[in-house]
Amino acid sequence: MYVSARSDYALRAMLAVAATDPVGGGGLVKAATLAGRQDIPLSFLQGILVDLRRAGLLLSHRGTEGGYTLARPATEISVGDVLRAVGGSLTTVRGLPAERAGYQGAASGLRDVWLAVHGAVALVVDGTTLADLLGAEHPTPGGEQLPTR
Numbered sequence: 001m002y003v004s005a006r007s008d009y010a011l012r013a014m015l016a017v018a019a020t021d022p023v024g025g026g027g028l029v030k031a032a033t034l035a036g037r038q039d040i041p042l043s044f045l046q047g048i049l050v051d052l053r054r055a056g057l058l059l060s061h062r063g064t065e066g067g068y069t070l071a072r073p074a075t076e077i078s079v080g081d082v083l084r085a086v087g088g089s090l091t092t093v094r095g096l097p098a099e100r101a102g103y104q105g106a107a108s109g110l111r112d113v114w115l116a117v118h119g120a121v122a123l124v125v126d127g128t129t130l131a132d133l134l135g136a137e138h139p140t141p142g143g144e145q146l147p148t149r
Helices: 005-020 031-038 042-054 079-087 110-126 130-134
Strands: 058-061 067-070
Touching (some): 005 031, 005 042, 005 067, 005 079, 042 058, 079 110, 079 130
């Protein structure tokens, strides 16, 4: 799995919004504030925010008092939701989704490996919510605790 700057920035921005208003629909955060808090170039962040809004993860409000808020509670938004909103498939093989990988002959078993990797990645990112990451402990889908900083 390759985590692009776009995906990393999207998750950081979503966490910053969630930290402000974890249940959604309340406190608004301006794009410039998000960019400053997370050290993300504002022009790059604005495109990411559009994708997150189109995916139904953020709500935007215009005007001088406007900004962004979660479209649903942080407990209902997974890391996988955010990654798919800005990057498409979680895993790719030669730039294509793992499901589309095809091999012949001695390499034919590779497709199964890539699909297993995809499934393992999906298990972790779909089982981890923004609320999980904002909590003191960072649980994994298997119940183990991720180290905290």
